[in-house]
Amino acid sequence: MIKLALSDMDNTLIPFGAPHVSDRTIEAVHAVLDAGVFFGPATGREPLELKRFFQGDEACFRTGIFSNGKRVHANGVAVRTILLGHNELVRIDEALRGEKGVFLVCYPEQTDETNPAYGVRTTKPELAVFEGRTHFTGTVVDEVPNEDFIAATIACPGPPERMDRCRQIIAEAVPEVRIVSPIPEWFDVLPAGVSKASGLDVLLDALDLTPSEVVVFGDAENDLDIMRRVPHAVAVANANDEVKRVARHHVGSVGEDGVAEALLEIARATAVGETPAFLADEGLE
Incomplete structure (x- = not known):
């Protein structure tokens, strides 16, 4: 059963350069949260930047891996902060x-x-x-x-x-x-040693979860470490070739709100005790 959904931001959850995520994405995040599944960004960006991306809806990033693993928040509590030397x-x-x-x-x-x-x-x-x-x-x-x-x-x-x-x-x-x-x-x-993957270890410990209970969506080089860390790694259709090779599952592109549709499927499947279709079918392009 999926208990935590993590998504990269740029070119995964939101087209690069767009001012904010789509209304469909915010709807999907809340559907997942309402189903009792944690959601969070796994991003190189900082929490304050995400206020703009999520149109001020802080529920969308109370949990997450930020600054590529240098910051980690678990349900609104800061559990890791690492500064650069x-x-x-x-x-x-x-x-x-x-x-x-x-x-x-x-x-x-x-x-x-x-x-x-x-x-x-x-x-x-x-x-x-x-x-x-x-x-x-x-x-x-x-x-x-x-x-x-x-x-x-x-x-x-x-x-x-x-x-x-x-x-x-x-x-x-x-x-x-x-x-x-x-x-x-x-x-x-x-x-050295800090990445989204190392941030995931901190977050899993804070939430008392295992890697098998996590789904991670990504598209680029800085997503590879965390995608290799979980069995449910998902590439969007616009991901680079290496991410597509590493991912076990695949969903639609960022322009098609591929992650939002996957989140809605997670919410639906959780409510009835099923495996989300895009995970059971090894991914749908």
């Missing part, structure tokens, strides 16, 4: 200095609904491209500020080959972190 961020910035147009973005732990961030050693026009794309309010600075940061990203404009080079640079210069790409030209920075 200042020294590691400084070394990332130093390692990237030879790469024109590639820069670090740091997000303070003390934040607000504008999602403030620092673009390190970049220009306002370069920063503005990614501000609009990923929805943060940026300030250009010459060095990593000496304050607490909950998240960091790397802007890496250019072809996939440049992304590969950036991976190599960071792996060699700062082995204490790993970088994963949720969207093209963009990396999330994570402490």
